[in-house]
Amino acid sequence: MSAATLKVLVVGGGGREHALCWKIASSPLVKEVLCAPGNAGTSSVARSVDVAASDLDGLARLAKDERIDLVVIGPEEPLALGLADRLRTRGHLVFGPGQAGARLEASKVFAKEFLDRQRIPTGAWRRFERSGAAKSYLESQSGWPLVIKADGLCAGKGVFVVESAQEGCTVVDALMEEKKLGEAGSEIVIEEFLPGRELSVMALTDGATLCVLEPVMDYKQIHDGDRGPNTGGMGIVSPVSFVTQRLMRQIESRVLLPALHGLRIEGIEFRGLLYAGLMITEAGPRVLEFNCRFGDPETQAIVRRMHSDLVPYLLATAKGTLEAERPPEWDTRTCIGVVGAAQGYPASYEKGHMITGLAEAGAVPEAVVFHGGTKSDHHQVLTNGGRVLCATALGEDVNVARELAYAAFDHIQWSGKYARRDIGLPRVLRAGPNTELDEPAGAFGGGRVRGEHDS
Ligand SMILES: Nc1ncnc2c1ncn2[C@@H]1O[C@H](COP(=O)(O)OP(=O)(O)O)[C@@H](O)[C@H]1O
Numbered sequence: 001m002s003a004a005t006l007k008v009l010v011v012g013g014g015g016r017e018h019a020l021c022w023k024i025a026s027s028p029l030v031k032e033v034l035c036a037p038g039n040a041g042t043s044s045v046a047r048s049v050d051v052a053a054s055d056l057d058g059l060a061r062l063a064k065d066e067r068i069d070l071v072v073i074g075p076e077e078p079l080a081l082g083l084a085d086r087l088r089t090r091g092h093l094v095f096g097p098g099q100a101g102a103r104l105e106a107s108k109v110f111a112k113e114f115l116d117r118q119r120i121p122t123g124a125w126r127r128f129e130r131s132g133a134a135k136s137y138l139e140s141q142s143g144w145p146l147v148i149k150a151d152g153l154c155a156g157k158g159v160f161v162v163e164s165a166q167e168g169c170t171v172v173d174a175l176m177e178e179k180k181l182g183e184a185g186s187e188i189v190i191e192e193f194l195p196g197r198e199l200s201v202m203a204l205t206d207g208a209t210l211c212v213l214e215p216v217m218d219y220k221q222i223h224d225g226d227r228g229p230n231t232g233g234m235g236i237v238s239p240v241s242f243v244t245q246r247l248m249r250q251i252e253s254r255v256l257l258p259a260l261h262g263l264r265i266e267g268i269e270f271r272g273l274l275y276a277g278l279m280i281t282e283a284g285p286r287v288l289e290f291n292c293r294f295g296d297p298e299t300q301a302i303v304r305r306m307h308s309d310l311v312p313y314l315l316a317t318a319k320g321t322l323e324a325e326r327p328p329e330w331d332t333r334t335c336i337g338v339v340g341a342a343q344g345y346p347a348s349y350e351k352g353h354m355i356t357g358l359a360e361a362g363a364v365p366e367a368v369v370f371h372g373g374t375k376s377d378h379h380q381v382l383t384n385g386g387r388v389l390c391a392t393a394l395g396e397d398v399n400v401a402r403e404l405a406y407a408a409f410d411h412i413q414w415s416g417k418y419a420r421r422d423i424g425l426p427r428v429l430r431a432g433p434n435t436e437l438d439e440p441a442g443a444f445g446g447g448r449v450r451g452e453h454d455s
């Protein structure tokens with residue numbers, strides 16, 4: 001293709017957006033990357049523009065004034081607000097679905113109904129609009145744990161695995177009576193707990209063609225050993241050793257293609273990223289949720305491993321010409337990412353602590369640090385969010401990648417820095433109703449139930 005001519009606007013200011021800006025800026029097709037609002041990390045590869053990701057008017061104006069060729073929308077919130085529709089109406093090329101497609105992520109009830117309509121495998125579930133009915137239901141149950149989900153967007157904080165009716169009722173009250181998560185919790189889903197191994201599979205789609213990206217394993221819970229509350233994601237590994245080609249084909253044929261088909265027949269145009277959050281159970285893949293945008297931190301692993309230029313894929317997705325693209329090429333090495341969080345996250349936490357050691361971390365071989373909640377202040381970098389950054393590294397195997405990622409991560413300091421220390425180590429499966437904890441029998445054919453790296 002031709003010389004660098006494109007101006008790309010990335011909307012958002014977290015780790016995913018730093019990763020996207022970093023990859024997009026490396027494209028020979030790109031003249032300039034803008035990031036709105038960006039963070040202290042994006043500003044090293046893109047021009048930060050002080051417009052919030054939820055400021056639809058401001059972003060539309062920015063795209064017009066700067067004559068942007070392609071807008072890549074990072075976070076779910078502007079997608080759910082209809083930013084993509086607004087920009088497309090004004091003639092811009094946009095990577096990201098419209099408001100209708102974003103409902104797949106923005107409403108758990110809508111997503112579960114869609115899954116059932118399209119006969120895509122997912123856990124059994126019930127919807128509740130009243131706390132009384134939800135609590136009676138919980139009290140009638142005997143198989144624990146169960147999963148309670150707020151219907152609306154909660155930034156990874158709206159899902160609760162509960163072990164008893166009592167615990168469940170406390171969650172129901174917090175969501176539906178005390179409105180701890182606002183309107184997002186005014187409706188809830190109570191869902192079967194699915195034991196298995198969790199996997200994120202993302203695919204670019206223009207509504208007609210899928211381009212499936214490499215699978216990534218995310219670590220959702222705050223503490224080592226998958227304990228404590230859910231977060232937006234505390235670490236990543238890719239590739240994922242338990243994922244076979246056969247499993248990827250199953251995910252494609254049972255989940256991604258039916259979803260694409262469902263979107264089409266339901267009249268929803270979807271040009272962007274379809275993210276399937278999956279539980280790989282003994283009975284095969286089950287969908288936990290869909291997201292309508294690149295995962296964070298999964299994207300950090302994708303951009304590290306993707307050899308191909310990402311920009312032609314983003315453009316083809318936005319234009320509806322994905323069919324003409326070849327499958328991307330990937331680094332076969334392992335990428336590990338360690339997320340550093342602010343003390344207290346995912347509950348309340350402080351901001352504004354000075355971060356040191358970033359240059360030393362960046363000098364570790366094969367390491368790249370992506371900023372999440374950071375901001376520049378004079379010549380300093382300060383914490384500015386719950387998930388502050390993600391130190392990634394590539395290695396010949398998971399052990400090498402792990403050593404390098406933690407070596408980079410350990411150079412970085414701020415007051416209250418918190419991270420899991422078990423990213424990339426074998427994981428123990430969590431038991432579901434009627435299953436035994438740590439059962440090592442050959443549930444996954446190869447007998448590798450315990451963890452993905454213990455072969
Ligand atoms: N049915 C389920 N069985 C077991 N674990 C689940 C189930 N649903 C969700 N989870 C766990 O909770 C996490 C968050 O749930 P998810 O539906 O992805 O919501 P969100 O990402 O919006 O918080 C998942 O990543 C998974 O670890």
Ligand SMILES: [Mg+2]
Pocket residue numbers: 277289
């Ligand atoms: Mg999720």
